[in-house]
Amino acid sequence: MAALVAALFVGSMAVTVTATAETDEDPVVLHIAAADHVSLQEATIRADVESKASLIGVLAKEAFLDSYAGLYYDPEGPRVRIKGSIGEDQLKELDTKLSTIGVPAERVKVVSARFTESEMVALADQIGNLIHTDLPYTQYVVKPDIRTESISVSVPREQVKAVDLIIVGVQEQSIIPIEVSGADSMPVTQTCNTTNQCTDYLRGGISLEFVSRQNHYYCTSGVMVRGRGTGNTYMMTAGHCGFDIGDPFYAVYPNSSLHSIGPKHSSTYRSGGDAGLVKVTNPNWTIKPWIYSNYSGVNGQYLVQGTSLNTVGVRVCKSGRTTGTTCGEITDVTLTVSYCEANSSYGNCALPVVPVNHLVESDMCAQGGDSGAPIFSYHLVYGILSGIILNSCTVFYTGITTDANALNVDVILG
Numbered sequence: 001m002a003a004l005v006a007a008l009f010v011g012s013m014a015v016t017v018t019a020t021a022e023t024d025e026d027p028v029v030l031h032i033a034a035a036d037h038v039s040l041q042e043a044t045i046r047a048d049v050e051s052k053a054s055l056i057g058v059l060a061k062e063a064f065l066d067s068y069a070g071l072y073y074d075p076e077g078p079r080v081r082i083k084g085s086i087g088e089d090q091l092k093e094l095d096t097k098l099s100t101i102g103v104p105a106e107r108v109k110v111v112s113a114r115f116t117e118s119e120m121v122a123l124a125d126q127i128g129n130l131i132h133t134d135l136p137y138t139q140y141v142v143k144p145d146i147r148t149e150s151i152s153v154s155v156p157r158e159q160v161k162a163v164d165l166i167i168v169g170v171q172e173q174s175i176i177p178i179e180v181s182g183a184d185s186m187p188v189t190q191t192c193n194t195t196n197q198c199t200d201y202l203r204g205g206i207s208l209e210f211v212s213r214q215n216h217y218y219c220t221s222g223v224m225v226r227g228r229g230t231g232n233t234y235m236m237t238a239g240h241c242g243f244d245i246g247d248p249f250y251a252v253y254p255n256s257s258l259h260s261i262g263p264k265h266s267s268t269y270r271s272g273g274d275a276g277l278v279k280v281t282n283p284n285w286t287i288k289p290w291i292y293s294n295y296s297g298v299n300g301q302y303l304v305q306g307t308s309l310n311t312v313g314v315r316v317c318k319s320g321r322t323t324g325t326t327c328g329e330i331t332d333v334t335l336t337v338s339y340c341e342a343n344s345s346y347g348n349c350a351l352p353v354v355p356v357n358h359l360v361e362s363d364m365c366a367q368g369g370d371s372g373a374p375i376f377s378y379h380l381v382y383g384i385l386s387g388i389i390l391n392s393c394t395v396f397y398t399g400i401t402t403d404a405n406a407l408n409v410d411v412i413l414g
Helices: 027-036 040-051 053-067 088-100 117-134 157-173 400-407
Strands: 070-074 079-083 108-111 141-145 150-156 178-183 202-204 207-212 215-220 223-227 233-237 248-252 258-268 275-279 287-293 299-303 315-320 324-339 354-362 374-377 380-389 395-399 409-411
Touching: 027 040, 027 315, 027 324, 027 374, 040 053, 040 374, 053 070, 053 079, 053 088, 088 108, 117 141, 117 150, 117 157, 117 324, 117 354, 150 157, 157 178, 202 223, 207 258, 223 287, 223 400, 233 409, 258 400, 275 400, 287 315, 315 380, 324 380, 324 395, 354 380, 380 400, 395 400, 400 409
Parallel strands: 079 108, 150 178, 202 287
Antiparallel strands: 070 079, 141 150, 141 324, 207 215, 207 248, 223 233, 223 409, 233 275, 248 258, 258 275, 287 299, 315 324, 315 374, 324 354, 354 395, 374 380, 380 395
C-alpha cells in the first residue's frame, strides 16, 4: 500500500446522530432489474433464488457426495445449475428438500460434469504453489472455472513463457484443460485519499483512516462482529489494512474530522484470506448491524440479516469509501491471487509477491480505498473486499464465513 499525505487529526470522540431510515429498493434488486431488463417484481423473485444459492449448494453436496462438481447461477436461465452426476431417486429427494426452502424445482437444473470440485481446486492450488516457488517475484491469478471446467492462469505478459515452462509437466499429465495468458494489469491492494461519506453510526461501508508506521492510509469498514465467547465488539475490515497490531483506526466524517474507533486487534492474511479486526474501545459509538449504501439515493441503514457462502453467477454489491455502492456478478470462486506490496517495474515486484488463497472474484467496480468494504446482497453478507485489478471492474474478496471462523467471531445481525 502506498503512503499518503497525513490528514489532520481533529478529534477522537464519536458523535452519535440519529439517522433516518430509507425506503429504497434493495440495491441488488435494482441491479438485477436493470441488468436483466425485468420488472422489479421479477427481479425480487430472482434475487430471492440467488440469495438461497449457497443453501442449495449445501443440499446438493449432501445429495451428490463425491460426484459434486460445483454450482453456479445462470442469469440467462434464470436458474441455479448444479454440476455433477446423481440418480433419479436422489434427484427427487433433492427436489423435495428444495421445496422446503421455497425454491421451485424449475429454478434448478442438474448439469453433467467431467471433473469434481475437489479435483479442480487441488489442481489450481498445485499450479499456484509451483509459480510462487519458482517465480516468487511474479504476480499471478489462478482460476478454477466450474462453468467451463477448465483452469486459467493469468500472469504479466512477459512472464507467460516462463510460467508455461514451470507448469508444462502439470499440463501434460492433467486431463483438466489449463490455459496461461498474459495480462496488462495485475491485482493490487493500494489505498488512496478520496471522498468521505456519512458515518453517523459505526457500521459497514464507512470511510476509515488508520495510522501505521508514521503514515496515514485509507480503507473501508466491513461489518460489525462479536467475539465468540468473549462478547467483545469489533469492526471487520481487510487484513492488509493496518500493518501492525495496535495501529489506531478512525472513522472519517464528511468534514474530514477523525473519530477514534480503537486499535487493530488481529488479522488473517495470505494463506488465511484477508480480513482483520479493529477492537471498538471508544464507548461513544452506537453499534449497528447496518451497511451504508448509496446505490439509489442514500440508505444508511441497510440491514444485515445473515451471511452466505459464495456461488458463481449470483449478483452482489459492495459499499466502499471511494466508489460507493456498485454491483456485479460473482465470476469465480476459490481463486489463488498474488499481490505485489512494493513499488516495482511492471511484472516484477521489489519484494516476493504475497499469495492469498481461495478468494472470490466479481465484475463489480472498485478502486483503492475500497479495501475492507462489505460484499452483500439481499441483506446477506458474502465477504470482505481484498483487492482489485487497476483500470478494470474486477475485484477480489474473501468469504465472510471463512473470515469469521478464522478470526473466531460472529457477524452482528439485525
